[in-house]
Amino acid sequence: MSPDSFTPLSRRAMAKRIAEDIQDGWYVNLGIGIPTLVADALPDSKDIFLHSENGILGFGPAPDPDHVDPWLINAGKQHVTLRPGASFFHHADSFAMIRGGHLDLCILGAFEVSSDGDIANWSTSAQDMAPAVGGAMDLAVGAKRVWVATEHTTREGAPKLVEQCHYPLTAPGVVSRIYTNLAVIDVENGHFVVRDMVSGLTPEGLQKLTGAKLYFRENVNA
């Protein structure tokens, strides 16, 4: 059997793939890393309000360098722009939106995701006494849907999709879908269910790069 011949998606392509699945009218929070890139990939044809922890609803893509507003940053402390209909509020209101279940979706990066939907994305060791949690734990338990955007494996090739997370959890049982550079995978009843894969990759090839059993939809796109 010949080895799989496939090209993993770039980070930008992953962001574009995710943007396709965000529905018109949703209020969405984007975590740091690949999720942040989704802000630049959203089509103008949809009204999607992006939420930032530091008190913005309705921010837009990064500004061009000549039009940077120093008072306008996202949660990753990058400069952003405003879309029509945007609003400002303080941190308690911002997390009322998050914790109160008002956001349709939050997209987080992750170190690991388990087939039970557990996510670990804030600390790489229980011995690390100064990890930075930020808003990740509030987002993970508060948004109506939690999607993860991550490379399928670590740089060393270790699986990030696993049976059980080894790193300290951000929240248990909250992730419903994972977008990787190789596949889109739903988390359903304790199982990873593959929705689509990059072309040229076989189910066996994807399974080898994954730390838990994969199930495949009958009409999986590849």
Add this chain to the structure above:
Amino acid sequence: MINKQVRSVADALEGIRDGSVVMIGGFGSVGQPDAIIEGLIEQGARNLTLIANNAGSGHVGLAKLLNAGRVSRIICSYPRSSGSVVFEALFQAGKLDLEIVPQGTLAERIRAAGAGIPAFYTPTTVGTILAKGKEHREFNGRTYVLEEALPADVALVEAWTADQFGNCVYRESGRNFNAIMATAAKLTIVQACNMTEAGTLDPEAIVTPGLFVQRIVHVPERTLLTDSSASAETRKQAA
């Protein structure tokens, strides 16, 4: 007539004692009241406990205060950012106690303190190491942890425009922790980029009513908004 405006940063910080719990507004460098933070170094109070989202960056503002050895404990959600070199060095040397609090829990603990609510239940941290040792309780089939209000002796806040009554408005994402911290301290000190005559702010637009504020000092914005790229660069260096 009420006039809460003081003449100098030194006047604004008068009387802050050793061992005080000090809230510092801002998210990253946006809305961080750098002038009164650095004024605290001159003021001399020691053994402070800081409550802030971040632990400072570079060597200005919050980082400068940490570097001066005035802080023994910090309560924050995100101490490690690129450039948080002062925090990192002090923490590794064992010279700084740290309490990590999820950002939403931090915001709500501050809000609760300002609103006279001693504690509340939140779903955040359930099933994680940050929930260890905390009271858990079930409501409607879901588990929550008990978190206590987080009051302070002093809040240092940056507003965009204030009047002599203490009414404040903020600029864009500069509202962040400032507006809630202003409610949660015995002594709220505002660093205002602009001052306006009492009674001239639009009542519909005021975010922090003056009753929450005790002192205001006018510190004109340290960057030029007319030259946006340059100001962004200045802010970046400040961060």
